[in-house]
Amino acid sequence: MLTAFLREHPMRELLKGGTRRLYPPAEDRKAWDGIPAGYRREIRKMAEDYAKTDYPLRTVSGFLAFVRIGDRQADEKPYFTRRRKLCAAVMNCCAFPDAEMDDVLNGIWLLCEESSWVISAHNVNPIPGAPKAAEYPLPDVRKPYIDLFSAQTGMILALTTSLLGKRLDAVSPMIRKRITEEIRRRILRPFMKTDDFWWMGVRRKDLNNWTPWILSNIMVCAVLDPMPAGNLSTLLTRACGMLDRYIAILPEDGGCDEGAGYWNMAGGALLDCLTLLETVTGGRMTFRENEKIRNILRFPLTMEMGNGWFANFADCDARPFISGERMETAGRMLKDPALTVLGTRMRGTIADQLNDVPHLTRALDLIFHVPADKTDLSADKPEDAYLPDLQVRLVRRDRWTLACKGGHNGESHNHNDIGSFILFLDGEPEVVDAGNMVYTAKTFSEERYTLWNVRAEWHNLPVIGGHEQREGAEHTARNVSMTPDGMEMNLEAAYDEKAGIRELKRSFTLTKGGLKLTDAGSLRKGQEITWIFLLRRKPVWENGQVRAGNLIIRCPEGLEYTAEEKPVTDPRMARSWPGSLWRIRLKSEKLERFRMTFEFAAADREASK
Structure with a gap:
């Protein structure tokens, strides 16, 4: 040029x-x-x-x-x-x-x-x-x-x-x-x-x-x-x-x-x-x-x-x-x-x-x-956006803003996060990405993926049979497409062969009422699947749903819930997230085929119904 x-x-x-x-x-x-x-x-x-x-x-x-x-x-x-x-x-x-x-x-x-x-x-x-x-x-x-x-x-x-x-x-x-x-x-x-x-x-x-x-x-x-x-x-x-x-x-x-x-x-x-x-x-x-x-x-x-x-x-x-x-x-x-x-x-x-x-x-x-x-x-009138090469989608509906991504796990400054997402309600973060930490010798070395914040198990993703996503450009999203209210993609290539995934399709749909996240797929054999969500506010488990501040996550039946607090001690990360983040795990029984839908809604809207 x-x-x-x-x-x-x-x-x-x-x-x-x-x-x-x-x-x-x-x-x-x-x-x-x-x-x-x-x-x-x-x-x-x-x-x-x-x-x-x-x-x-x-x-x-x-x-x-x-x-x-x-x-x-x-x-x-x-x-x-x-x-x-x-x-x-x-x-x-x-x-x-x-x-x-x-x-x-x-x-x-x-x-x-x-x-x-x-x-x-x-x-x-x-x-x-x-x-x-x-x-x-x-x-x-x-x-x-x-x-x-x-x-x-x-x-x-x-x-x-x-x-x-x-x-x-x-x-x-x-x-x-x-x-x-x-x-x-x-x-x-x-x-x-x-x-x-x-x-x-x-x-x-x-x-x-x-x-x-x-x-x-x-x-x-x-x-x-x-x-x-x-x-x-x-x-x-x-x-x-x-x-x-x-x-x-x-x-x-x-x-x-x-x-x-x-x-x-x-x-x-x-x-x-x-x-x-x-x-x-x-x-x-x-x-x-x-x-x-x-x-x-x-x-x-x-x-x-x-x-x-x-x-x-x-x-x-x-x-x-x-x-x-x-x-x-x-x-x-x-x-x-x-x-x-x-x-x-x-x-x-x-x-x-x-x-x-x-x-x-x-x-x-x-x-x-x-x-x-x-x-x-x-x-200033923000609009929906889609970057087809980077495979990043932003959708704005009423009180909600969704960011989700495809891409691959060999990107510059990569995190293992294909298919992950960020969700805001009323301009404030609810489902989050932890982001960056102070750089050390590990950050750009062979030990990078020993750092918790870059690993898939700290992003909003499923872990299949104990296997999380792997690093490398060969681990990539496939069949990525923008939809009118979100995005969909296949995630099976983001994991290694040991995960035993035949197919794993993830789709996002954002409406004025909130986000609908659906994962559907099949495995070579029955395995437990753990869905992970990283939240800004302390969660509570009530009657098959998660309540975190003004956010409600309605979950499929039969999932085992655990939550852990992650105190943010890194000074760089703490500028964005003072205090703590919270990781929830929702574990299934052994499944060979599955279709799971998680619905993210506003608690105040639910209360007014």
Whole structure:
């Protein structure tokens, strides 16, 4: 797509019509004095809070904790705190020209002195033949690797020189020279000299959010570097080829199998790349009308469940941070009122942009991209949605919202959850997906499926004869189809042969009265089947039905009921689910053929009958 465009319109010619100024420098007082007063107050308060403590140490023992005990946070906590503190200080010195520069200077010097800008969990470039992390526990300073956050660090420093260049030069011209050389040594030269980094799409084809996220930051580094236009043209053309490889692996429906929360770093990062290309070419390189791009940018709207909740399949938080400004910008670009409204409602704060990971570009976008016209919030009218490639369906009926999925169990950031579903009543979660946890060494290793939250037995699925779904792309939904009020599919291939399933068909039907879930099938021999539902509220078993808050589940006869509380102790998961979740099990006698229907209804409606 991009490369084909550049064959007809060479980048070197396109650059003649654009600008390399991405954000107003500090001396542009009209721009900085004109940002909304609320943002100015937040900038000052954030900088003052960070100024109360020194920059933290980043130690070898903290880096080694990943290979020693699987702990990512020992390195990542000081790593990200350093960068957040620097971002806050930079913005403060731009917004208030009398602000002290020492936190900026100290932050710059600390980052330039780091042995590596790569976090401990990303120290090995995972291409075929790469050593295991334990065999390569520390970075090789002679061979800089570019991961997500080394590229982001380069972006932060590049923007620091762009925004505060004159004030830095007043201290010493060596500061900007040092930054330029460090970015070139760690980011720009390695980017141009090797095809080996896995996210480039040469050695591996299974690309994900790493590609657009890294490229969005490398492109900022390049545009703000004082390199000649010819060199910039070559670099951006190379980056566009990698973006093409990423876009090519995405489905036409725009779905992101990493989960809605990853849109920030996937579709949102792609938007960052495309808007930068528009800026540096004066709008002559644009893809706003491309249908696939439009679908990618609309993905969060498709997955929205309401009130800040999203259908959180895969490694996604139920209440993820998604950049509202990026959604709002995408909505205005696409002339999509519903997406614009969703973004407006979720604009958030400057701290939100930095606390996710230090997105200095997103923080600047937030304060400078304030729409002149007021968004009509009544334009938000969510509709039913179906992503045929991702095989995800959202249905909204009166008080109910249903999200259900097919797909396969080899997806990026996969959970074993083919046929699982999420159900909301009156805008609140009732039947849930536990979602994501704090990442550790296990998360992306051979031990991933020892983690409870990714296993099928903690999703809303049946366990057949003690066998749950298995991981791998060969374990897939079949005969998947959208129905007027839901979705249906076959699940037998989601299990291994030992489960002995001849056929297992699941169907969802959502009406104003609630959800009807039907599982029908046959087994090679009689086996017990256990239906599992993960609930937000504490359940009670009464007369063949489950009551959990305002939710009632009417169950088939003859099922044995048990329930267990799952205290949510993981800090990341607890942001969505403070307190506990509840798993219920409904076990049948041994069956060879079965047809079971579960009806989910509102208790207050039942009481009024």
